[in-house]
Amino acid sequence: MLKIALTCDDAPWSASLGGNAFREGVMDGIRQQLLRCGVGRCVAFVNSEVAMGQEPQLERWLEAGFELGNHTHDHRTASESRPEHFLDSVERCDRMLQSLGAFDDGRTRWFRFPKLDRGPDAQTRRLLKRGCEDLGYRIAHASTDFFDHHFEARYVSALEVGDEVLATHIARRYRRVATESLSATRIAMRAVHGVEFISVPYFHFGAVSLRTTGAIFDQLTKTDVAWCDLEEAMGHPVFTAFDANFDVGGVVPRPAHMSLPVRVGRRVGRLSHQLGWFRQARLGPRFPYL
Numbered sequence: 001m002l003k004i005a006l007t008c009d010d011a012p013w014s015a016s017l018g019g020n021a022f023r024e025g026v027m028d029g030i031r032q033q034l035l036r037c038g039v040g041r042c043v044a045f046v047n048s049e050v051a052m053g054q055e056p057q058l059e060r061w062l063e064a065g066f067e068l069g070n071h072t073h074d075h076r077t078a079s080e081s082r083p084e085h086f087l088d089s090v091e092r093c094d095r096m097l098q099s100l101g102a103f104d105d106g107r108t109r110w111f112r113f114p115k116l117d118r119g120p121d122a123q124t125r126r127l128l129k130r131g132c133e134d135l136g137y138r139i140a141h142a143s144t145d146f147f148d149h150h151f152e153a154r155y156v157s158a159l160e161v162g163d164e165v166l167a168t169h170i171a172r173r174y175r176r177v178a179t180e181s182l183s184a185t186r187i188a189m190r191a192v193h194g195v196e197f198i199s200v201p202y203f204h205f206g207a208v209s210l211r212t213t214g215a216i217f218d219q220l221t222k223t224d225v226a227w228c229d230l231e232e233a234m235g236h237p238v239f240t241a242f243d244a245n246f247d248v249g250g251v252v253p254r255p256a257h258m259s260l261p262v263r264v265g266r267r268v269g270r271l272s273h274q275l276g277w278f279r280q281a282r283l284g285p286r287f288p289y290l
């Protein structure tokens with residue numbers, strides 16, 4: 001059986017993924033689909049700057065029995081902002097979540113770093129982690145990227161020009177990538193750690209998610225899946241070990257010894273990503289993993 005603790009980032013909608021015209025009601029729509037599919041638990045990580053004026057959507061999320069977590073006020077990453085600005089952004093989001101009663105009844109205060117970026121160096125990372133913990137937060141890790149952020153801009157562009165055939169094609173490709181990503185990380189975790197673990201996927205509140213969430217989770221619930229809360233997942237030794245040494249570079253640690261071709265390949269891959277040579281927006285849906 002695969003246990004899943006589901007999380008969704010950039011509530012109530014992802015301002016960084018683009019596409020202004022298709023944002024209204026994204027959170028409500030995804031909530032309804034999760035409920036219909038019987039997904040009992042999900043933590044939505046909120047950007048309070050975007051959420052201002054959208055509080056009723058967040059309240060309906062809580063009323064449905066789901067949780068809210070902190071994803072900063074403005075979604076600037078830990079490497080992009082100064083530590084004091086970053087922690088101020090965490091506090092601003094915290095004020096909104098508290099006013100909504102997100103942490104009432106002893107609910108865990110979850111924090112997720114924007115883009116999972118914990119800071120540019122070990123000292124900053126320690127400082128930010130301590131700052132979040134001082135506000136009562138626990139860091140919410142993720143194990144599985146659904147990669148919707150690679151499809152969102154293309155999907156929205158297709159909708160904007162009214163190309164329904166292309167939009168359907170992109171949504172179908174995304175759906176396949178999301179489910180394959182879930183199985184791939186499950187296999188990788190088994191291979192690396194030798195244990196079955198609780199999968200913690202993340203996706204974003206965006207148009208392509210709104211289109212596909214129902215189908216993805218309908219498909220998953222037909223397999224042997226159990227939904228659990230983030231608390232149970234984060235208590236797993238794989239995640240606690242990762243948190244104890246978060247400089248390892250990911251939940252699946254880097255192998256200690258990599259051959260030269262592998263090292264060169266990784267370096268080129270990182271560089272090409274930084275320079276934007278192979279962005280999904282340029283290449284289109286034929287290269288779903290980039």
Ligand SMILES: [Zn+2]
Nearest residue numbers: 009010114115
């Ligand atoms: Zn985010």
